Amino acid sequence: MNFLILSLIKAAVVAFVLLTALAYLQWIExxxxxxxxxxxxxxxxxxxxxxxxxADVVKLITKEGVIPSHVNRVFYLMAPxxxxxxxxxxxxxxxxxxxxxxxxxKTWMQxxxxxxxxLFVLAVSSVGVxxxxxxxxxxxxxxxxxxxxxxxxxxxxxxxxLGLAVAAPLLLANTLSFRKMVEYQTGYWLGFIPRWNAxxxxxxxxxxxxxxxAETNRVPFDLPEAENxxxxxxHTEYSSMKFAAFFMAEYANMVTVTAVATLLFLGGWTPLFPxxxxxxxxxxVFLFGGLIAIYHGLNPARRxxxxxxxxxxxxxxxxxxxxxxxxxVPVLKAILMALFWFCGKIGILLFLFIWxxxxxxxxxxxxxxxxxxxxxxxxxxxNLLVTSLVVALTxx
Amino acid sequence: MTALIFFxxxxxxxxxxxxxxxxxxxxxxxxxxxxxxxxxxxxxxxLGGEFIAAAQVIVYAGAIMVLFVFVIMLLNAxxxxxxxxxxxxxxxxxxxxxAAFLGLISFIIQAMLPxxxxxxFGLFQGGTALDVGRKLFTVYxxxxxxxxxxxxxxxxxxVVLARKEV
Amino acid sequence: MLNSxxxxxxxxxxxxxxxxxxxxxxxxxNIITVFMSIELMLNxxxxxxxxxxxxxxxxxxxxxxxxxMVVAAAEAAVGLAIILTVFKNxxxxxxxxxxxxxx
Numbered sequence: 001m002n003f004l005i006l007s008l009i010k011a012a013v014v015a016f017v018l019l020t021a022l023a024y025l026q027w028i029e030x031x032x033x034x035x036x037x038x039x040x041x042x043x044x045x046x047x048x049x050x051x052x053x054x055a056d057v058v059k060l061i062t063k064e065g066v067i068p069s070h071v072n073r074v075f076y077l078m079a080p081x082x083x084x085x086x087x088x089x090x091x092x093x094x095x096x097x098x099x100x101x102x103x104x105x106k107t108w109m110q111x112x113x114x115x116x117x118x119l120f121v122l123a124v125s126s127v128g129v130x131x132x133x134x135x136x137x138x139x140x141x142x143x144x145x146x147x148x149x150x151x152x153x154x155x156x157x158x159x160x161x162l163g164l165a166v167a168a169p170l171l172l173a174n175t176l177s178f179r180k181m182v183e184y185q186t187g188y189w190l191g192f193i194p195r196w197n198a199x200x201x202x203x204x205x206x207x208x209x210x211x212x213x214a215e216t217n218r219v220p221f222d223l224p225e226a227e228n229x230x231x232x233x234x235h236t237e238y239s240s241m242k243f244a245a246f247f248m249a250e251y252a253n254m255v256t257v258t259a260v261a262t263l264l265f266l267g268g269w270t271p272l273f274p275x276x277x278x279x280x281x282x283x284x285v286f287l288f289g290g291l292i293a294i295y296h297g298l299n300p301a302r303r304x305x306x307x308x309x310x311x312x313x314x315x316x317x318x319x320x321x322x323x324x325x326x327x328x329v330p331v332l333k334a335i336l337m338a339l340f341w342f343c344g345k346i347g348i349l350l351f352l353f354i355w356x357x358x359x360x361x362x363x364x365x366x367x368x369x370x371x372x373x374x375x376x377x378x379x380x381x382x383n384l385l386v387t388s389l390v391v392a393l394t395x396x
Numbered sequence: 397m398t399a400l401i402f403f404x405x406x407x408x409x410x411x412x413x414x415x416x417x418x419x420x421x422x423x424x425x426x427x428x429x430x431x432x433x434x435x436x437x438x439x440x441x442x443l444g445g446e447f448i449a450a451a452q453v454i455v456y457a458g459a460i461m462v463l464f465v466f467v468i469m470l471l472n473a474x475x476x477x478x479x480x481x482x483x484x485x486x487x488x489x490x491x492x493x494x495a496a497f498l499g500l501i502s503f504i505i506q507a508m509l510p511x512x513x514x515x516x517f518g519l520f521q522g523g524t525a526l527d528v529g530r531k532l533f534t535v536y537x538x539x540x541x542x543x544x545x546x547x548x549x550x551x552x553x554x555v556v557l558a559r560k561e562v
Numbered sequence: 563m564l565n566s567x568x569x570x571x572x573x574x575x576x577x578x579x580x581x582x583x584x585x586x587x588x589x590x591x592n593i594i595t596v597f598m599s600i601e602l603m604l605n606x607x608x609x610x611x612x613x614x615x616x617x618x619x620x621x622x623x624x625x626x627x628x629x630x631m632v633v634a635a636a637e638a639a640v641g642l643a644i645i646l647t648v649f650k651n652x653x654x655x656x657x658x659x660x661x662x663x664x665x
Contacts (some may be wrong), residue, residue: 042474074424075423075427114446115446115524116447116450116524116525119447119450119451119454119525120450122450122454123450123454123458126453126454126457126458126459126462127430127453127457127458129462130430130462130465133462133465133466133469134427134465137423137469145469148469149466149469149470152462152465152466153466156458156459156462159458159459167529176525305485397565398565398566398567399565401565402567402571402572406571406575409575409579410575410578410579410582413578413579413582413583413602414582416582416586416595416598416599416602417582417586417590417599418583422592422594422595422598425594425595425598426594426598429598429601429602432602432605433605434580436605436608436609439572439575439609440609442567443571443572443612443613443615443616444616445612445615445616445624445627447624448608448612448624448627448628451628451631452631452642454610455631455632455635456601456605456631456634458629459635460601460634460635463638463639463642464594464597464598464638464642467594467598467642467645467646468594470646471592471594471645471646471649471655472591473655476590476591476592476595476656477581490589494581494585497581498578498581499576501574501577501581502577502578503574503579505570505574505577506570506574509569509570509573512568512570512617513566513569514565514567514568514569515566515568515569515616516565516566516568517569519617520619522619522620522621523621523624526579527621527624528621528624528625528628531621531625532590532625532628533620534614536625537590539629543629543632543633546632546633546636546637547632547636549636550635550636550637550639550640551639553639553643554640554642554643556641557640557643557644557646557647558647559642559645562616
């Protein structure tokens with residue numbers, strides 16, 4: 001098919017799925033944090049609060065967008081636009097799966113493969129600092145300015161350990177493109193241990209995750225937008241769609257960081273077990289989920305759950321049936337298995353992000369900067385040194 | 397297609413360059429400079445320098461300009477006051493002379509190199525990270541090490557200059 | 563639409579940007595804007611390096627450009643530290659007013 005039309009179709013699919021996923025990521029975050037804090041979370045809007053993101057979107061769109069009179073108009077309006085655009089652009093180089101053949105069309109499940117793909121993601125995250133810094137400065141408000149300055153200093157300080165932690169698997173795989181990085185991680189040691197980069201590079205993986213927390217301004221590094229200390233930090237003066245834009249940019253950054261961590265360290269879409277056994281895993285996971293949901297639906301704790309929990313159980317069983325059916329259709333199997341493993345790994349890392357948010361207190365600003373420069377940066381340099389030493393001594 | 401991209405991004409670069417000189421507020425100048433760097437990165441991509449394009453965005457637009465924007469925000473630099481006490485005639489004459497100077501340089505360049513081959517995107521494949529790294533660590537190893545010492549000197553100098561007087 | 567761009571045009575663009583950088587350097591009074599004009603000049607030179615590297619089909623121009631970027635980073639760091647010190651002592655960012663050592 002024509003390259004342009006194919007790219008347009010892929011871009012439309014990715015954009016639609018991503019925006020829906022961002023809205024429901026917020027629902028998942030609110031539910032998980034609520035259950036960590038022994039409460040229920042969104043519960044009333046739709047079954048178990050499933051329509052809450054829709055209600056939030058409607059509220060944010062129809063709210064009055066107040067532009068205060070004392071702001072610098074051009075930069076005030078530009079900052080959320082820059083933040084959202086850059087956060088969504090970096091999804092363009094993330095591969096979701098291997099090469100598939102749908103009818104006459106043979107294509108990778110990726111928008112475009114740059115052979116400097118990893119540098120592209122680093123570049124976009126470097127320029128993404130401006131959205132926050134400009135938003136804080138343009139608001140003409142001392143809390144917002146402090147939040148913006150702190151946030152941009154934090155983001156550029158943590159880019160250094162991020163980049164150095166990324167450099168270590170690059171040395172192992174000898175490539176800068178995401179596609180070849182995942183191809184390097186296929187295969188198994190001793191027949192059953194997957195060749196993921198996280199196993200030799202465990203320190204790199206941990207440094208990357210910690211720096212990823214700081215890059216996306218998440219707890220415990222979220223002092224720039226601390227709700228109880230800085231009156232919402234750099235997005236104090238923003239309302240309605242512009243605030244929604246900053247919010248969406250934060251969640252999109254989270255998805256990008258977890259996607260890059262999965263591709264670089266956890267093997268992308270390669271399964272955990274060797275090929276014939278790993279086909280059963282999605283079926284088993286959804287089967288158990290469905291059976292547990294139906295079991296709890298039979299004697300529910302709340303009256304409404306008599307309908308919603310069995311319905312959810314049936315949905316899970318339906319998905320398990322789809323996975324089971326796809327075993328007989330190779331085209332569908334390739335797509336679904338790759339998507340399951342990739343989204344499963346991203347989901348586990350996102351759950352880790354949300355779990356940490358509900359658990360840890362936040363760093364003070366000087367503790368945060370000290371942690372970056374005095375602990376993470378030497379650790380990542382040491383990791384890179386040891387990796388390069390091992391690669392140099394064992395290469396042919 | 398190559399010509400279209402060249403014209404678009406060269407136009408953006410020149411427009412942002414003029415904006416840098418004309419704007420009174422330093423933040424607007426800083427954002428124009430970021431625009432110049434971004435469009436130059438696209439032009440480097442056209443010329444086959446993919447590693448340099450990524451390095452330009454990461455280092456120049458993503459770190460050095462953040463430093464500039466940081467300092468402008470810290471010092472609370474406002475818009476410039478009244479400009480130099482020159483008459484309007486001199487200012488307009490200056491703009492005309494600048495345009496004439498740039499036109500003269502363009503003509504000289506065009507006359508010096510009349511028949512060069514065209515730039516086709518994808519013709520020069522030697523700008524990958526592999527090629528740059530190979531040359532950087534073998535032929536140009538000494539300048540590489542010297543620049544790392546230079547960065548160390550710059551870090552120490554900046555920290556010493558900017559600390560509080562105790 | 564042409565498929566190839568003559569190499570002269572990149573050099574002309576680089577010369578125009580360099581000229582604009584010089585104009586900003588001479589005309590502006592805010593020290594930070596003067597600094598940014600210097601960075602514009604350095605960017606124009608980078609474009610020339612990469613253009614000639616394409617011309618000779620070698621990668622050495624890219625490496626020179628890389629070194630120019632590194633030197634620009636070091637210079638920006640030290641220069642901004644100097645600007646901060648001058649601001650602390652003189653309370654002004656206009657280069658006309660830092661003239662106490664003039665005749």
